[in-house]
Amino acid sequence: MTASADQTYLLARRSVVRTVRQPANVVFPLVFPLLLLAVNSGGLDAATSLPGFPTDSFVAFALAIPFIQGALFATMNAGTDLARDVQTGFLNRLSLTPMRGIVVLLGQLGGVVALGVMQAVVYLTVGLAVGVRLASGPAGVLVLLAFAVLVSLGFGALGAFAALRTGSGEAVQSLFPVFFVFLFISSMNLPRDLIAIDWFRTAATVNPVSYLIEAVRSLIIEGWNAQALALGFGIATAIAVVALALASWALRVRMAR
C-alpha cells in the first residue's frame, strides 16, 4: 500500500507539473467561465424579476455554473494529456513497471483534481468579491470544495476513458460538443420550474448535470438543502465511480496491448 501511495504521489506530481507548464490549460479554464458568468449575469439579470425566481442576484444564481464548466475543461485536459502519453509511448513505459493500473490512473488524475480545487477557490473568491454571500456559510465552502474535487475526478476520468479507448487527442476534443449539450440543456440559466418549453424542461430534468449545478447553487443561495445536496453528491459519486471503472478497464486493455 505504501509503495502504491508513493507511486500515486509521484505520478500525480508529474501530472500537476505538466498541467502548470501548459499555461493555456490553466488560464483558459479559469478565465472563460468567469467571462461567461459576467456576460450572462449582466445579460440575464432582468430574469430575477420573474415570479418564482429564487434570488434577486443573478450572479449568485449563476455562480454554480463555472464549477461545472471547469469540470468540462478538466475532462478535456486530462483526456488530451493522457492521449499524448499513449501516442508518445509513455504509457508503455509505465506498463513495463510493476505499478498497478489504478495507481497510474489516479496519478494521472492528480493534476486534474489539483486544477479543479484551484478553479473552485478562484470562482468562490470572485463570487465573494462581487458581493455574493454563501447562504451555507464557511462550512458550505468546505462542502463546495469537496464537491469540486468529486466532480473533477469524475469528469477527468471520463476524459481519461476517452483517451485510453481511442488513443487520440482529436477524439477527446470531439467530446467537447457532447458535454456542451449536457451543460446547456439543463437548469443552467433558469430554474427548472421556470423553463416554459415542455421538452426542454423534461430534458433538463433527466439531465444529471442539472443536479450537479443545483447542488452547488443550493449551497450558495439556499443554505442546506438536503435533497439538492443528496442528489448532487449522489450523481457526482455515481459518475466518478462509473468513469473510474471505465477508465481502469480501458487502461488495462491499453497496457496489455
Next chain:
Amino acid sequence: MERGDPGSHPYATDVREPAIEAEGLVREFKKGPRAVDGIDLAVAPGEIYGFLGPNGAGKSTTVHMLTTLLPPTSGTARVAGHDVVREGPQVRMRIGAALQEAALDPLLTGREHLRLQAALQALPRDERAARADELLGRVGLRTAADRKVRSYSGGMKRRLDLALALVHRPPVLFLDEPTTGLDVQSRTALWEEVARLAHEEGVTVFLTTQYLEEADALAGRVGIIDHGRIVAEGTPARLKAEVGRPTVEAVPADPAERGRVEEILGRFGEPCASTHGVAVRLRSGEADLAGIVRALDAEGITVENLALHQPSLDDVFLAKTGRSLEGAGEDEEGRAPGGLAMESA
C-alpha cells in the same frame, strides 16, 4: 560540347537574356547572420543549374527569393525576364516550383490537387482534366490519382509535387532538394524526368541539393554555396579539374608519427587540406600510390587508413572552404569506411 555548355542548348543561338539572374542578392533575418550574403548568378535558358551546399548554406533562402516567396533585403533578381520584386505576378506565371515541403492538402486527392493548381494558374477549363491525366501518367501516379494525399508515401508526394510544378508548362522550374528522403529507384526516376524536361522541352531547371552525385548527374553547371555566398561555380568537370590531380590521404595509427607521415607523403606531392589525417595532391597521379605504400612500409609506419581520392565536388568544397560538404550537412552515402578506398566522384 559538354553537357553544361550553354552553346549546346536549343535556344543558344537566340539573343536571350538569362532565364534566371541575380545580382548582389542579400537576405538578412532579424536576429541572425545573413542567410544569403551577395549572390550573383546567371542561368541560361534550357540549362540545368545545380546549387550545391550543406544545410544552412542559404540554398532554400535563395530559391525562396527567386520564386517571389521572400523579398530580398537588397540586390536584384530577374526570373523569366521579370523582376522578382516589382513584377511578382508575371514571375509566378512563368515558374514552377517543388520546394522542400511538399505543401499538399491531406484531404484532397492527387487529381484534385492538379485541377486546383490548374485553376490557380488559369489554365482553360477544358484543358484541365486532360493536363491532369497527362501529368499523372508522367509521374506514375495514375492508379493513386483518386486517393487522398494523406495515404501517399513520401516518394509519391514528391512526384505529385513535381507534377503540380509543371501544370502550366513553365519555362523555368525550381526544385529545392527534390530527392531528399527518396529511395534510389524514385530518385533515379526523378532525375530522368528532370533531364528530359531540360533536354527535350528546353525547361530551365534550378536545382538545389546536398547530394554530390545529384549535382554531378544532372547539372550542366554547379554553383557551390557556403554561408550565403557562392564559393565556386562552373561545370562539374571544370571545377574538379581545377582542384586537379588525385589526392592521397593517410591517417597514422599512432598520432605521434604524423610528422613522419607528412614527410613521406611530401615526397610525392604538395600538401593539401585534410579533415582526417595527412593529405597530398599527387604530382604524378595514381601511379604514385604504390610508391607511398612502399615508403611507409620501409619506415615501419602503420596507417589506420590510406585512401586515394579522385577529385569530387566535395574536394572542390573542401578546397574553397576548408570543410567537407558531407560533414557539414546530412550524412551522405559514398565514403567507404576504413581501409584502402578508391573512389571516383
Next chain:
Amino acid sequence: MRRLAVARAVAWRTLHNVFTNPSLFIPSLAFPLFFFIAFAGGLSRVSDVPGFDYPAGYTAFQFVFVLLQSAAFGGVFTGFGIARDFESGFARRLLLAAPHRSGIVLGYAVAALVRWLVTAAVITAVALLAGMQVGGDGVDLVGLYGLAVLLNGAAVLWAAGVAMRLRSMQAGPIMQMPVFLVLFFAPVYVPLALLEGWIHAVATLNPLTRVLEAGRGFLAGSPTEVAAAFGATVALAALFSVWALRGLRRAERAGA
C-alpha cells in the same frame, strides 16, 4: 480576371474540404442550431419579464442573435482553416501559384460566405418549423440577411488578418475571443432597455448592438437603427479588408 480565377480556385478547394469532411462541416452547423435551441427553448420565459416588448416573440428575438452569431463564427471558422494552411505549408503553394495574391483572400471570403449561406438556410428552416413569427416583408428580410452577410465578411477578414500574421493554429483563440466578446457584450437575452449597470453601458457602445437591434427590427417588420447598423457593418468590413490585406503583405514579407 486572374484575381477572380485565383479566388474561384481557393474558394472551391476550401468548400470542397468543408463539405466532404463532416468533422469540419458539422460543428459550424451544429453550434448555431444548438444555441438557438438552448436560448429560444430554455429561456423563453424571459419574454415574460416586465418591459420585454418584442412583438415577434422570443423565438424570433433569439433567431436574429443566432443568425448573426453564426455569420460571425462562420467567418472565424474559415479563419481557422487559413491558419491551418499556413501552419501546414499549403499556403505557400497558394502564394506561389497565384499571380495576384489578393485573390487568395477573396477566395477564402467567398468560401466563408457560401458556407454560412448553407448554415443560415438550415437555421432559418428550423426556426420556421419551430413556429417563429416573421413580421417583416421581403425588403426587411433582405435587410436582415444583408447585415449578416456583411458581418460574415467582416469576421472572415478579421480572422484572415490574424491568421496571416501568426501563421499557426495558435491564432485560433486570438481570432475567436474578440468575436465572442463583441457578440456577447450585446443584448443577447433581453432588449437593451432591460439591461442594467455595466453591461448596459458596454452594450450601448458596442456596434454590434446596433446591428442586433436593426436585425430584430427587420424581422419584426419595424426597422430601427438601419443606417447605424449598415454603417457599422460596412465600416467593419472595410476596416478588416485593410487588416487582411496588410496581413497578407506581412506573410509575404516573412516568407510564409
